Amino acid sequence: MIIRAKFTKRNYLKYLSHLDLMRLFQRSFSTIQMPIKYSEGFNPHPKFSIANPLSLGLESECEYMDIDITEHIDIDDFIKEINMVLPEDIQITKAICLEKGESISSVLSWAYYEIKVDLNQEESVESLEESISKWLKKEEVLITRLKKKGKNKVPTEINIVPLLGNITIKGLDENNYIVINALLRTGEGGNLKPVQLMEAMSRDLNLNLDLDSLLIKRIALYAEKDKNIYCPL
Amino acid sequence: MINKLKLDKVLMKVEKPARYIGMEKNSYKKDLNKVNVKFAFSFPDVYEVGMSHLGLQIIYNLINSVESFACERVFAPWVDMEREMRKEGIPLYSLESKEEVKNFDFLGFTLQYEMSYTNILNILDLSHIPFNSKDRDESFPIIIAGGSCAYNPEPLANFFDLFVIGEGEEVILELLNLYDELKKGPYSKDSFLMEASKIEGVYVPKFYNVSYNEDGTINEMYPLVANLPKVINKRYVIDLDRMYTPDKLIVPYIDTVHDRIALELFRGCTRGCRFCQAGILYRPIREKSVENLVKISENLVNNTGYDSISLMSLSSCDYSQLLLLTKELMRKYEDKKIGLSLPSLRLDSFSIDILKEIEKVRKSGLTFAPEAGSQRLRDVINKGVTEDDLVNAVTYAFEEGWSRVKLYFMIGLPTETDEDIMGIKDLAYLVKDIFFNRPNEERKGNFKVTASASCFVPKPFTPFQWYGQDTIDEFLRKIYMVKNSIKDKKVVFNYHDADLSYIEAIFARGDRRLSDLLVNAWRKGCKFDGWSDLFRYDLWLEALEESNIDGSFYANRTRDINEVLPWDFINSGVSKEFLIREYKNAIDGKTTDDCRNGCRACGITDCSMRGAYN
Numbered sequence: 134m135i136i137r138a139k140f141t142k143r144n145y146l147k148y149l150s151h152l153d154l155m156r157l158f159q160r161s162f163s164t165i166q167m168p169i170k171y172s173e174g175f176n177p178h179p180k181f182s183i184a185n186p187l188s189l190g191l192e193s194e195c196e197y198m199d200i201d202i203t204e205h206i207d208i209d210d211f212i213k214e215i216n217m218v219l220p221e222d223i224q225i226t227k228a229i230c231l232e233k234g235e236s237i238s239s240v241l242s243w244a245y246y247e248i249k250v251d252l253n254q255e256e257s258v259e260s261l262e263e264s265i266s267k268w269l270k271k272e273e274v275l276i277t278r279l280k281k282k283g284k285n286k287v288p289t290e291i292n293i294v295p296l297l298g299n300i301t302i303k304g305l306d307e308n309n310y311i312v313i314n315a316l317l318r319t320g321e322g323g324n325l326k327p328v329q330l331m332e333a334m335s336r337d338l339n340l341n342l343d344l345d346s347l348l349i350k351r352i353a354l355y356a357e358k359d360k361n362i363y364c365p366l
Numbered sequence: 367m368i369n370k371l372k373l374d375k376v377l378m379k380v381e382k383p384a385r386y387i388g389m390e391k392n393s394y395k396k397d398l399n400k401v402n403v404k405f406a407f408s409f410p411d412v413y414e415v416g417m418s419h420l421g422l423q424i425i426y427n428l429i430n431s432v433e434s435f436a437c438e439r440v441f442a443p444w445v446d447m448e449r450e451m452r453k454e455g456i457p458l459y460s461l462e463s464k465e466e467v468k469n470f471d472f473l474g475f476t477l478q479y480e481m482s483y484t485n486i487l488n489i490l491d492l493s494h495i496p497f498n499s500k501d502r503d504e505s506f507p508i509i510i511a512g513g514s515c516a517y518n519p520e521p522l523a524n525f526f527d528l529f530v531i532g533e534g535e536e537v538i539l540e541l542l543n544l545y546d547e548l549k550k551g552p553y554s555k556d557s558f559l560m561e562a563s564k565i566e567g568v569y570v571p572k573f574y575n576v577s578y579n580e581d582g583t584i585n586e587m588y589p590l591v592a593n594l595p596k597v598i599n600k601r602y603v604i605d606l607d608r609m610y611t612p613d614k615l616i617v618p619y620i621d622t623v624h625d626r627i628a629l630e631l632f633r634g635c636t637r638g639c640r641f642c643q644a645g646i647l648y649r650p651i652r653e654k655s656v657e658n659l660v661k662i663s664e665n666l667v668n669n670t671g672y673d674s675i676s677l678m679s680l681s682s683c684d685y686s687q688l689l690l691l692t693k694e695l696m697r698k699y700e701d702k703k704i705g706l707s708l709p710s711l712r713l714d715s716f717s718i719d720i721l722k723e724i725e726k727v728r729k730s731g732l733t734f735a736p737e738a739g740s741q742r743l744r745d746v747i748n749k750g751v752t753e754d755d756l757v758n759a760v761t762y763a764f765e766e767g768w769s770r771v772k773l774y775f776m777i778g779l780p781t782e783t784d785e786d787i788m789g790i791k792d793l794a795y796l797v798k799d800i801f802f803n804r805p806n807e808e809r810k811g812n813f814k815v816t817a818s819a820s821c822f823v824p825k826p827f828t829p830f831q832w833y834g835q836d837t838i839d840e841f842l843r844k845i846y847m848v849k850n851s852i853k854d855k856k857v858v859f860n861y862h863d864a865d866l867s868y869i870e871a872i873f874a875r876g877d878r879r880l881s882d883l884l885v886n887a888w889r890k891g892c893k894f895d896g897w898s899d900l901f902r903y904d905l906w907l908e909a910l911e912e913s914n915i916d917g918s919f920y921a922n923r924t925r926d927i928n929e930v931l932p933w934d935f936i937n938s939g940v941s942k943e944f945l946i947r948e949y950k951n952a953i954d955g956k957t958t959d960d961c962r963n964g965c966r967a968c969g970i971t972d973c974s975m976r977g978a979y980n
Contacts, residue, residue: 146387
């Protein structure tokens with residue numbers, strides 16, 4: 134049996150690496166004595182996986198995790214108990230029990246981000262909006278990525294336009310950072326990191342954005358079926 | 367509070383940013399505006415090291431157990447973080463409230479090793495706090511220190527407002543309560559320090575002066591203020607079962623050096639190894655009861671989620687109820703997949719039996735510490751193990767399935783000859799022969815023996831406190847003698863940095879005149895000196911030269927028994943007569959038996975061994 138859970142990763146806990154996060158969950162599961170399945174072998178480890186792990190430094194409102202369990206447990210009790218031992222900024226917001234199914238990572242194909250960045254110059258939101266929307270109409274925006282070829286990593290140019298979904302400018306926040314929402318491809322069918330989008334945007338539009346100041350939050354992860362985007366949980 | 371946007375910028379650029387965020391399970395987050403006393407506790411090394419220190423967990427929980435006090439943590443930022451913080455102009459902050467260190471009432475350092483001293487200066491600098499106590503007015507925190515290196519506080523005397531000598535569980539609250547009380551009236555820092563100096567175990571360096579002889583040795587240390595004690599007595603807790611013991615530990619998110627429950631069985635040690643400072647400082651021996659330990663372990667397991675308990679002590683196998691304790695703990699935790707481990711092992715069959723019992727699953731490497739290569743030298747240092755003990759222990763270990771053995775040695779011990787040194791190689795080869803002399807079909811695993819040699823640093827309050835350290839050249843000669851004689855891939859020889867041990871020896875037995883040296887070394891960029899890849903001997907040599915300090919005066923000179931030592935004004939409870947007697951016994955190659963088998967009259971009062979066996 135599998136528990137599919139949705140959880141947050143907020144505030145300073147965005148600085149936990151994937152490995153640290155896995156350890157935190159492992160410890161928390163053992164604290165509440167969850168009947169978790171262990172892998173076979175010399176060094177057994179609990180079976181659970183987090184889909185599309187976040188890069189270090191990104192917050193999220195919506196991460197997904199599959200947990201293999203050996204016996205049925207009450208979902209509401211599980212959420213209540215695990216949230217007691219988890220930190221305030223990492224909380225399970227929803228969970229369901231599945232008999233068996235596709236792994237959560239194979240289902241997810243779009244990620245929705247909120248991106249905040251310090252606009253290093255005096256430019257109005259309106260004019261920025263205009264230049265960005267012009268930029269988004271281009272058929273080709275190339276970025277360079279290192280791709281593995283055998284043992285070496287070779288710089289390869291790729292067009293990111295097919296990886297872009299809706300991108301909207303929300304305005305300025307209380308720190309005078311510009312706020313952008315972006316839907317980007319994720320998973321096996323192509324992947325674009327929000328940082329790469331901002332690098333390309335800053336480069337092509339001569340925006341001189343202070344990329345060190347980027348604050349990124351993943352707001353949602355979506356699956357896609359017959360051109361319909363939906364929430365998997 | 368520091369600027370969060372700036373901090374975010376910096377944290378995105380550094381390695382392991384989770385070192386700098388706090389927020390761990392069981393950490394406190396009090397509103398600093400609503401407490402009477404704000405205490406910043408600093409372990410002057412990187413987070414992963416500091417968080418592995420049990421003393422931090424005790425003091426942190428103890429102070430925070432008082433509602434009107436808050437204790438928050440401060441570590442040394444790693445070099446990348448320091449660079450970015452300086453670039454962005456972020457001052458050093460506490461992990462909990464992200465509050466500037468400068469805004470706390472107290473900044474307390476734990477002094478665990480001499481090579482962390484430059485980090486202390488770096489922490490003060492990053493906090494925008496002047497180094498010298500005389501340059502700090504009332505607006506700065508009171509800077510205090512404790513821990514085992516505080517037993518020779520003199521090299522740091524200029525920097526600290528006060529030192530706590532001995533165990534902190536009782537003194538720390540006495541100090542904070544005093545401060546809390548005085549703050550209600552017309553407060554001045556001097557009045558606080560004056561009142562604090564009346565607390566047993568508290569040393570306020572600025573109230574004392576030192577005069578020197580022409581040859582550079584100390585003539586006299588004397589109080590500058592009437593009614594101050596000439597001798598500072600160490601503090602220790604008499605009954606560990608009634609002492610404050612935390613029922614929870616902060617659980618770090620990132621992997622730390624010691625990432626498990628530390629269960630302290632007892633304090634003190636009865637073995638009397640003559641090189642060992644802890645063995646003297648933590649006397650008398652005091653055990654916790656099995657009942658209490660089981661209860662503590664239960665709390666810690668429930669509150670942390672750790673799956674491993676380490677039974678900690680100076681010599682854990684000497685715990686008088688060890689068999690009973692391990693049985694109780696195994697019975698309780700085996701089903702919960704919680705493992706036990708023993709960090710310090712002796713070379714006797716009893717230890718191996720216990721080990722066999724508790725390490726049923728993982729058979730990792732085994733570590734033994736014969737400390738010296740020959741029986742003659744082991745007698746000199748009073749390490750009561752024989753070659754037979756080693757043979758029996760490793761034979762047994764190989765039978766039980768272990769295949770990797772580590773042996774720890776020291777070089778530069780008093781009376782050491784080249785023959786003693788070559789004994790290191792002989793013992794390593796002996797272990798190898800024992801393994802390969804077993805029938806082929808009974809040999810399990812991939813055999814390796816590692817012999818590690820550290821360079822001996824004479825420490826205050828040990829029978830070897832007078833003894834001059836070997837020169838670096840002499841260390842290297844001895845090291846290469848062993849290294850070049852080993853020509854076997856299954857025998858590995860490691861050795862510690864002799865340069866580093868030399869600087870450590872200077873500070874271990876140093877006096878007040880070393881303050882400038884420390885500042886100069888820090889100015890040149892020395893920090894994290896305990897990390898051999900960051901240790902800059904070249905800079906230390908320059909600093910020694912510019913400070914006009916002869917390092918050999920402190921490190922290599924064998925001191926006269928009658929010389930006034932910089933730490934003579936501290937009473938560790940063990941008498942100087944005992945140390946002299948033991949020094950002479952060492953030179954004569956005479957051993958002194960474990961004090962469980964009869965009192966050796968070391969000078970400690972309130973010792974249970976005394977009542978029980980004499």
